[in-house]
Amino acid sequence: MTQKWLKNRFQTSRRRFLGSAAGAAALGAFWTEQDLQGWQQNVRTASKPSDLKITDLRVAHVVGAPMRCPLIRLETNQGIHGLGEVRDGASPTYALMLKSRLVGENPCDVDRIFRKIKQFGFHARQAGGVCGIEMALWDLAGKAYNVPAYQMLGGKFREDIRLYCDTTESSDPKVYGQRLKQRRDEGFTFLKMDLGVRLVEKIPGTVTAPLGVSSRTTSRIEHMFTGMELTEKGVALMADYCGAVREAVGWDIPLAADHFGHIGVNSCIRLGKALEKYNLAYLEDMIPWMYTDLWKQITDAVNIPTLTGEDIYLKEPFIELCKAHAVDMIHPDLASSGGLLETKKIGDMAMEYGHAMMMHFAGTPVSFMANLHCAAATENFIALEFHSQEVPWWEDMVTGIPKPIVNKGFAKVPQGPGLGVELNDEVVKQHLAPGTSYFAPSTEWDNERSWDRLYS
């Protein structure tokens, strides 16, 4: 190669670079000649990661997806932004209250920032702010380094993520069986049904309960404290219902059961035993996740896998469950369990104890993408929940990814940088919560301060 050729190549590349969006953004920062030469040698510098700073956090509150989902957007000093999502049904305040702790931080330090803010999360929806921000940090780090999130988690075990689909229940097992069969016909390869005590409790002789106690009055009372127990007749009718659904969908496809209602541990065991003959994939959330010893009683007594975890925050409670082999499978919701990296850690830990990971999810494509990256990067993953098969505009909320996103019961892991999608502003604006605006300024949260130290 001649000197002249090298000089020409350098100048052409430099012109192309400075004319590009990345070049324009980079001019705002300080780029040395060395940086430009690094870029010339195909070092991917989509941004200037070491100088990247968070400048703002804004929200857009989507409704009808079918659930309420607050989207968040982290802005930066380099023109790139990160998308995240607070867990379904939770308040955007959980994220906004963290804004002042994030502004000025380099979003590429995902784990360090997560450890700084994780004290402001708790189980279920209260984890939504911390986890939504963690998603947005990965989106930013991926955009800054121009790699997909799964790559930063250690690469992928699979391209296609298996989904299982929420399906509206019916008191008629024939109707419900047909709806589930329809899922199978749509290409879904893993099914889950609701199988609650409410199916039978109006039939005399099925449930024993203190006067005035029913599935309607006990939804906020922990299962063991309701005094509700199934009779032999109740157990038999629920098992028959399950059997009719099993016949409709076929015996070769995994079929799980959830939402049993708040019945005592002994009823769970007797029902579980009666369901064994239908070879279910797992029994979900029969009792609250935090009762490790009671879970172990159910798991040891029933020859169907048990599963819990969609409301657990952080890895420690999962470690306790897995170490005790109190459940057979775990079921984190990434928007509660601590985000992408913590959920991969949870999956890896569970695998060491011999337990598989299903993933709970209900939200928009933003959080869905976070789940796909994590599911791709976690070896013992089986299937991811999906609730929006009947929402026609769900996929239209995002761009930058091949459609359909959900295709015959699977979704492909995104290949774009970060989470791999951008919002379709027009579509999202059509589905905002009444009285809210699209990523409006959140200056009222700029000065939220407290002395956050956890020890002295």
Ligand SMILES: [Mg+2]
């Ligand atoms: Mg569930």
